[in-house]
Every structure is written in C-alpha cells, then in structure tokens.
Amino acid sequence: MTKYMVRRVIMAIVTLAVVACTTFFLMNAIPGNPWLSEKTPTQATIDALNAKYGLDQPLIVQLGKYLGNLIQGDFGTSIKMQKNRPVLQIILEMFPVSAKVGILAIVWAVLAGVPLGCLAAYKRGTWIDSFLRIVCTIGISMPGFVVATLLLHTLCGGIAGVKLFPALFDGTPASYVLPCIALGFYPMCYLSRQTRTAMLDSINQEYIKTARAKGLKNGVIIFKHALRNALIPVITYLGPQVAFTLCGGLVVETVFSIPGLGRYFIQSIQNRDYPLIMGTTIFLAAFIIVMNLLVDVCYKIVDPRINLTRGN
Amino acid sequence: MEQERKTEKLLEVKDLQVSFFTPAGEVKAVNGISYDLNYNEVMGIVGESGSGKSVEAYSIIGLLQSPGKVVGGSITLEGEDVLAKTASEMVNFRGSQVAMIFQNPMTCLNPVYTIGNQLTEALRAHNKEISKEEAAKRAMEMLEQVGINNVEKRMGQYPHELSGGMRQRVMIAMGLICHPKLLIADEPTTALDVTIQAQILELMKELQKKNHMGIVFITHNLGVVAEICDKVSVMYAGKMVEQGSVDDIFYNPGHPYTKGLLRSMPRVDAESYERLIPIEGTPVDMLNPPEGCPFAPRCEHTMKVCLQKMPPYVNMGREHRAACWLRIQEEMKNRQEESETEGSENE
Numbered sequence: 001m002t003k004y005m006v007r008r009v010i011m012a013i014v015t016l017a018v019v020a021c022t023t024f025f026l027m028n029a030i031p032g033n034p035w036l037s038e039k040t041p042t043q044a045t046i047d048a049l050n051a052k053y054g055l056d057q058p059l060i061v062q063l064g065k066y067l068g069n070l071i072q073g074d075f076g077t078s079i080k081m082q083k084n085r086p087v088l089q090i091i092l093e094m095f096p097v098s099a100k101v102g103i104l105a106i107v108w109a110v111l112a113g114v115p116l117g118c119l120a121a122y123k124r125g126t127w128i129d130s131f132l133r134i135v136c137t138i139g140i141s142m143p144g145f146v147v148a149t150l151l152l153h154t155l156c157g158g159i160a161g162v163k164l165f166p167a168l169f170d171g172t173p174a175s176y177v178l179p180c181i182a183l184g185f186y187p188m189c190y191l192s193r194q195t196r197t198a199m200l201d202s203i204n205q206e207y208i209k210t211a212r213a214k215g216l217k218n219g220v221i222i223f224k225h226a227l228r229n230a231l232i233p234v235i236t237y238l239g240p241q242v243a244f245t246l247c248g249g250l251v252v253e254t255v256f257s258i259p260g261l262g263r264y265f266i267q268s269i270q271n272r273d274y275p276l277i278m279g280t281t282i283f284l285a286a287f288i289i290v291m292n293l294l295v296d297v298c299y300k301i302v303d304p305r306i307n308l309t310r311g312n
Numbered sequence: 313m314e315q316e317r318k319t320e321k322l323l324e325v326k327d328l329q330v331s332f333f334t335p336a337g338e339v340k341a342v343n344g345i346s347y348d349l350n351y352n353e354v355m356g357i358v359g360e361s362g363s364g365k366s367v368e369a370y371s372i373i374g375l376l377q378s379p380g381k382v383v384g385g386s387i388t389l390e391g392e393d394v395l396a397k398t399a400s401e402m403v404n405f406r407g408s409q410v411a412m413i414f415q416n417p418m419t420c421l422n423p424v425y426t427i428g429n430q431l432t433e434a435l436r437a438h439n440k441e442i443s444k445e446e447a448a449k450r451a452m453e454m455l456e457q458v459g460i461n462n463v464e465k466r467m468g469q470y471p472h473e474l475s476g477g478m479r480q481r482v483m484i485a486m487g488l489i490c491h492p493k494l495l496i497a498d499e500p501t502t503a504l505d506v507t508i509q510a511q512i513l514e515l516m517k518e519l520q521k522k523n524h525m526g527i528v529f530i531t532h533n534l535g536v537v538a539e540i541c542d543k544v545s546v547m548y549a550g551k552m553v554e555q556g557s558v559d560d561i562f563y564n565p566g567h568p569y570t571k572g573l574l575r576s577m578p579r580v581d582a583e584s585y586e587r588l589i590p591i592e593g594t595p596v597d598m599l600n601p602p603e604g605c606p607f608a609p610r611c612e613h614t615m616k617v618c619l620q621k622m623p624p625y626v627n628m629g630r631e632h633r634a635a636c637w638l639r640i641q642e643e644m645k646n647r648q649e650e651s652e653t654e655g656s657e658n659e
Contacts, residue, residue: 206419212375213414214434214486215407228424303424304470 004309012289019285024063027277034080034272053079076275087279098260102246105184113188117195139189148182148255169258179256183249198230231302239295243287322526323349329384330367339598341367343550354527356541364550365530369496373410374402408438411487415499417479421471428467438490454485477508496528513540534577546570549596549606556632566634568611
C-alpha cells in the first residue's frame with residue numbers, strides 16, 4: 001500500500017507538471033497582453049510593465065522560473081485583477097465561498113440523485129421511471145445558466161407576489177438556496193441516470209435472488225445488496241465532479257454574483273492575468289487528482305475484490 | 313419419531329399452472345403439475361432446460377418474476393395455502409419456512425459483504441430479538457455443520473476468497489440457518505466438479521436427516537437423482553409426464569421420454585461397445601405447444617391419438633404414474649384379458 005501511494009504521488013506530480021506546462025504555453029499563445037484595457041497604454045509603459053513582471057524574458061525562462069517558485073509553494077502574484085496580491089492568497093480567500101455552495105450542491109445532488117436512481121430502477125417501466133427519465137434528460141441537456149435564470153425568474157420576483165429568495169448572493173442562508181439548486185441540478189440528474197443503469201445491472205444479479213430467497217425486505221435488498229454493488233460507476237463520476245463543483249460553477253457564480261473562485265477562472269483568462277490563470281488551473285487540477293485518488297480508495301472500501309496494488 | 317414424521321405430508325402441489333405473458337403470447341411454462349412431499353423426503357424434479365422445473369420451484373417460494381404468474385392450482389405447505397399469502401407474509405415465509413439454494417455458488421453470494429454478514433443477516437431478518445453475538449455464534453455453528461473449518465476466519469472473509477465448493481456449503485448454511493421445513497435446491501451441484509458434487513450431496517442428505525426437512529431437488533442429472541432422491545417427477549414441456557419412486561423410474565420407466573433420458577445417461581456398468589442413445593429432435597416451442605402429448609413429435613412410438621389428445625395419467629404402481637397412450641393401451645389390453653379370463657371362468 002505504501003508503495004502504491006508513493007507511485008500515485010509521483011504520478012500526481014508529473015501530471016501537475018504537464019498541466020502547468022500545457023497551460024503556460026497555451027495561455028501565452030492567446031493574442032493580447034495583460035495591459036490592454038479601454039485606455040491602451042503606450043508601448044513604453046507596456047515594455048516597462050513587461051520588464052517589471054519578467055514577461056520580457058523568453059517563455060522557457062519564464063516557465064522555468066514559475067515552476068521553480070511553484071515547487072517552493074509560491075504561486076506568484078496577480079498582475080492585473082488584484083494587482084500584486086499573492087495568487088495563493090486570492091485562491092484561499094475565494095475557494096471557501098465556492099466550496100460552501102459547492103458542497104451543499106453536491107450533497108443534495110447525491111442525496112436526491114442516488115435514491116431517485118434506485119427508485120427508477122426498482123420501478124422500471126412504470127410512469128415513475130418515465131417521469132424521472134424526462135426530468136433527468138432535461139436536467140442533463142439544459143445549460144446551467146438556463147436553470148439559474150429560470151429559478152431567478154420564478155422565485156425571485158419575476159412572478160408577482162412570489163419572492164422567496166434573494167436574487168443576489170449575500171451570504172445569508174436563504175441566498176444559498178438557489179445557487180445550490182442550480183449548481184446541483186445537473187449532477188443530480190446525471191447521478192440519477194448513472195445509478196439507475198448500475199442498479200438495473202445489479203438487481204438482475206443472482207445474489208439478489210439469494211437475498212430475496214432469504215426473506216429480506218425490499219428496502220434491505222435494494223439499499224444494502226443492490227446499491228453497494230452499483231456504487232462503483234457512481235463514485236467514478238462523483239470524484240472529479242466534486243472538484244469541479246467545489247471550485248465553483250462558473251456560470252452559476254456569475255448569475256448570482258457569488259464572489260467565488262469560479263468567476264476567477266473566466267475573468268483571469270479574459271484579463272490575461274497570467275499568474276492567476278496558472279494558479280487557478282493548477283489548483284483545480286490538483287483537486288481533481290486528489291479526488292481521483294480518493295475515488296480509488298473508495299473503490300476498495302465499496303468492493304473488497306478490487307486490489308489497488310496489483311497490476312501496477 | 314423419525315419414522316412417525318416420515319408419513320406426515322409437508323408440501324402439496326396440486327395442478328399448478330404458471331404462465332409467462334410475453335409480447336409474443338402466453339407461454340404455459342408449468343401446465344398442471346401435482347405432487348406430494350413428506351417430511352424427510354427428497355423429490356427430484358427432472359427435465360431438460362426449459363421444461364419448467366425451475367419455474368415450478370420459484371412459484372413455491374414466491375420468487376416468480378414478472379411476467380410470470382401462477383394462473384391456477386394450489387400450493388400447500390403444512391396445510392397453509394402458500395399462494396394466498398400477501399406480499400409481506402411471503403417475505404417472512406421465505407427463508408424461515410422455505411429456503412432455496414441455487415445453481416451457481418460463484419454468483420449467488422453478494423461479493424461485497426462478508427460471509428458472516430450474509431449469514432447473520434438471514435438469521436436476524438427472521439428473528440428480531442437475537443443479538444449480534446448470538447447470531448454470529450449460530451452462524452459459526454451452522455458453518456461447522458456444513459463442514460467448513462476455521463469458521464471464525466471464514467466469517468470475516470469475502471466470497472471471492474472461498475472455493476466454489478466452499479461457497480455452495482455457505483449457501484446451504486445460509487439456507488438452513490433458520491431451520492426451514494422445506495429446502496428447494498435448484499441444480500445445486502451443476503456448477504461444481506464431480507468430487508465436490510458428491511460431497512455436497514452427502515452433506516445435504518446428512519443435514520436432511522438431522523433437520524427432518526423435505527427437499528425439492530431440481531436437476532437434469534439422473535445420476536444425482538439416484539444418489540439423493542426418494543421420489544422423482546419427470547417434466548417435459550411444462551407437463552409432468554411421469555412420477556414415481558426412484559426405483560420405479562429407474563427400473564420400470566413408463567414414459568418414452570423417461571426411457572430416453574435413461575438411455576442417454578452414461579453408466580458405469582455399461583458394456584464398452586454400448587453407445588449412448590440421444591433423444592432425437594428438439595424441445596417444444598413453448599409459444600405454440602402441440603395439441604396432443606408434447607413429446608409426441610420426438611417419440612418413437614407415436615400413434616395417431618398422441619398427436620390429438622394429451623393422455624391422462626395411468627397408475628403403474630402404488631405411487632407410480634405416467635401420462636402416455638402406450639400405457640393406456642396396455643392397461644386396456646390387460647383389462648380385456650382379465651375380463652376374458654373372468655368370462656371363461658364364469659362359463
């Protein structure tokens with residue numbers, strides 16, 4: 001197991017290095033520079049700024065320096081959006097806001113999606129199954145901003161007399177509700193479909209017949225015997241999805257004006273805030289890698305037949 | 313005591329009819345099966361794949377899956393009407409009164425739970441008061457009874473850590489842990505190799521003696537029937553074509569299908585030049601069963617009447633009956649001779 005973990009950590013570092021390099025070259029390939037705004041500064045100013053932030057050096061030298069600093073835990077400082085503030089500080093300030101909304105969204109998505117998937121599988125072919133299928137197909141195919149806008153319109157004053165929740169995020173419990181619903185709706189629908197498929201597979205296994213022959217109640221058969229075997233694909237999906245959701249739904253954060261990390265992904269690219277682009281990307285990549293490792297450990301917990309160390 | 317219970321009737325299946333309502337039409341998977349089973353008895357149900365033997369067994373324990381449905385007849389266990397039970401009564405009934413073990417022990421145990429968990433769960437489902445420790449103790453006793461050693465270690469192991477024979481022993485332990493009166497064994501030895509087969513059969517016989525239960529043993533292996541069964545029902549295309557004691561079936565088979573089965577079975581005492589004789593033809597299309605005797609198209613003695621009408625049962629001995637026109641013809645001839653001799657005596 002120790003050997004396995006060491007391998008995984010080395011792999012993670014290599015992956016992060018690749019992500020960092022790719023992002024670095026791609027972001028530099030985008031036309032434009034951080035200093036362009038409504039008032040275009042003079043060439044002399046641009047040159048001076050480039051020199052100040054080391055952007056005048058060859059790319060490979062810049063990359064080398066960045067990676068060198070990164071190893072020491074230095075993500076650099078923002079050069080545009082929050083000028084001269086350390087990127088790490090920005091991330092650590094913004095992430096908790098996104099994470100709070102994200103955790104709530106993922107929790108409700110799992111708590112609703114998995115049981116609904118079980119229900120659909122158990123009631124296969126009935127109107128319940130059809131109804132859930134329609135809802136989930138809509139949820140999977142509808143973009144997040146449509147869900148968010150629909151919620152905003154219907155529950156925040158768009159309909160006369162109905163104003164249940166604040167339209168803008170202000171940190172109060174009530175203002176969490178709509179962003180969480182909007183953010184969790186897609187994963188909920190996706191999870192429900194995944195669970196249904198996996199459950200149909202495990203419900204038809206022979207050990208379910210054994211469980212019924214033993215005289216177990218339906219609930220025990222479904223939730224103890226069938227669900228545990230159906231969890232593998234669910235967990236596989238859930239791992240990276242948790243990372244994405246916790247790092248902020250870009251769209252949802254914009255619609256509800258949540259001061260979270262998600263908005264910084266987009267805005268840092270729009271503003272060519274190079275260190276911030278690098279910082280947010282590497283943060284998300286690291287998060288996903290950690291989640292995938294967690295997923296693998298969960299496999300082992302859910303299914304004792306899985307051997308993590310063999311085959312490596 | 314044992315002798316006394318032997319005569320008591322445990323299970324009575326009467327004219328059972330099970331149909332599957334498929335989009336292509338109604339399939340009469342079981343069409344009028346009747347038999348009695350006493351305590352301490354093993355009833356073998358023999359037939360080829362698709363003859364309805366498993367469907368028949370599933371309806372006893374209430375595990376028929378849609379679109380299968382019992383459409384007629386009755387099943388009575390210890391005088392209780394099984395088919396009249398509600399869904400929740402059936403849940404309690406399964407496992408405590410009737411247990412079932414299946415063909416493939418490799419897939420019948422849940423791979424993600426320990427043996428101990430799956431054993432005690434069966435016990436605790438039917439006995440709410442029993443404590444965890446007590447249940448574990450009972451489970452370990454049961455494992456010992458089915459010939460598993462090192463039980464404490466086994467309790468914590470997962471199915472994939474055990475061999476096939478061991479898993480089937482666990483399945484048997486799981487079935488018997490609540491002391492059911494009836495055990496349904498659906499080809500329990502088919503997936504095992506021959507030496508393990510013999511051990512499992514031996515074990516089942518031994519446990520049956522101890523628990524005085526009745527066993528319905530489904531198989532297509534006549535060798536296994538000879539080994540363990542007291543009575544045999546031969547099924548063909550959802551119908552019971554012959555029924556009798558093991559001796560009746562093996563030494564005096566009354567139905568051409570039974571004879572065919574016996575001839576196609578390899579025997580140790582056969583001469584080396586003897587060849588196995590297969591039953592020619594293919595099984596019946598259950599969607600369009602023939603009008604008369606379902607075996608008629610494959611039978612070597614087919615007569616006109618066979619293709620037109622299903623023969624009634626003819627008693628060939630105390631508990632031996634077969635459904636074949638040949639036997640009816642024979643019996644009529646015998647009667648005629650009898651009356652003739654009676655007539656001549658009268659003269």
